[in-house]
Amino acid sequence: MSSIILNAKGLNKSFGAVTAASDIHVAVEQGACIGLIGTNGAGKTTFVNMITGYLKPDSGVIEFDGRDITDLIPRQITQLGISRSFQIPQLYNTMTALENLEMSYGVISLIAHRGSLFTRTDDIVPGYGKSIRALAEESLEKFGLSAYRDKVTRVLPGGVRKLLDIAMAMAVRPKILLLDEPTSGVSAEEKFDIMDMVMNVVRSGGTTVMFVEHDMEIVARHADRVLAFYDGSIIADGPPQQALKDPRVLKYIVGESQAASVVGEAH
Ligand SMILES: Nc1ncnc2c1ncn2[C@@H]1O[C@H](COP(=O)(O)OP(=O)(O)OP(=O)(O)O)[C@@H](O)[C@H]1O
Numbered sequence: 553m554s555s556i557i558l559n560a561k562g563l564n565k566s567f568g569a570v571t572a573a574s575d576i577h578v579a580v581e582q583g584a585c586i587g588l589i590g591t592n593g594a595g596k597t598t599f600v601n602m603i604t605g606y607l608k609p610d611s612g613v614i615e616f617d618g619r620d621i622t623d624l625i626p627r628q629i630t631q632l633g634i635s636r637s638f639q640i641p642q643l644y645n646t647m648t649a650l651e652n653l654e655m656s657y658g659v660i661s662l663i664a665h666r667g668s669l670f671t672r673t674d675d676i677v678p679g680y681g682k683s684i685r686a687l688a689e690e691s692l693e694k695f696g697l698s699a700y701r702d703k704v705t706r707v708l709p710g711g712v713r714k715l716l717d718i719a720m721a722m723a724v725r726p727k728i729l730l731l732d733e734p735t736s737g738v739s740a741e742e743k744f745d746i747m748d749m750v751m752n753v754v755r756s757g758g759t760t761v762m763f764v765e766h767d768m769e770i771v772a773r774h775a776d777r778v779l780a781f782y783d784g785s786i787i788a789d790g791p792p793q794q795a796l797k798d799p800r801v802l803k804y805i806v807g808e809s810q811a812a813s814v815v816g817e818a819h
């Protein structure tokens with residue numbers, strides 16, 4: 553028996569004449585790892601933004617854990633257990649990698665200590681049983697970032713910045729993690745290692761994942777389900793072996809040869 557953790561029902565979103573989401577229906581099973589694919593402007597980020605409260609759909613309903621979250625703001629949605637990373641990492645650029653993570657755990661600590669406006673890095677984060685500093689260091693370690701602990705993030709390579717952004721998104725211990733292009737701006741050599749690292753860490757805790765990705769090899773390697781976006785609609789939804797060979801996906805998103813190389817020949 554699988555359980556539905558997230559249910560998007562009939563989402564629509566337009567920007568003037570542009571339809572960025574058209575009657576989107578997606579029921580996400582707990583523990584799934586879903587790849588979101590589609591050409592530029594297909595509506596992938598719009599979908600992620602609607603789920604995480606950064607955009608309000610014009611119509612439709614989003615349920616998380618059986619609760620209607622359609623009208624909640626991002627902060628409320630994060631607190632319920634949906635976290636995200638961004639297409640462009642949202643880091644504190646003048647702070648070190650360690651300090652960035654300490655900010656994440658520090659905020660969690662402050663929220664837990666309602667009313668308090670002060671926290672120190674040796675404070676134990678309620679519910680976590682460890683100090684802000686210890687949690688930040690543990691996270692650097694898990695994501696293979698310890699070597700960058702004391703480096704100011706502005707100077708860090710793209711892949712490291714991406715990993716740090718994802719590590720920060722994981723600080724809230726989300727039930728669902730949405731990753732918007734975790735490998736964009738990352739060199740081809742680094743991409744696979746980074747995704748292997750992310751998926752290892754994130755999925756070992758049972759977190760449900762949705763990730764936007766343009767590289768079909770990475771999609772086929774990690775996703776157990778693919779949602780293909782085209783012009784604001786979902787044109788295919790299924791396991792990679794099936795979705796990446798869908799005729800419309802082949803026509804609009806993935807070349808025949810590319811599909812064949814990642815999931816085998818169509819016939
Ligand atoms: N805030 C906005 N204002 C106006 N138009 C927008 C806005 N956000 C998205 N759009 C438009 O909606 C459509 C879908 O955009 P979206 O960012 O969701 O695409 P995407 O699939 O994430 O593309 P990419 O692969 O380039 O990131 C595009 O035509 C885009 O220009």
Ligand SMILES: [Mg+2]
Nearest residue numbers: 596597598639
């Ligand atoms: Mg996008």
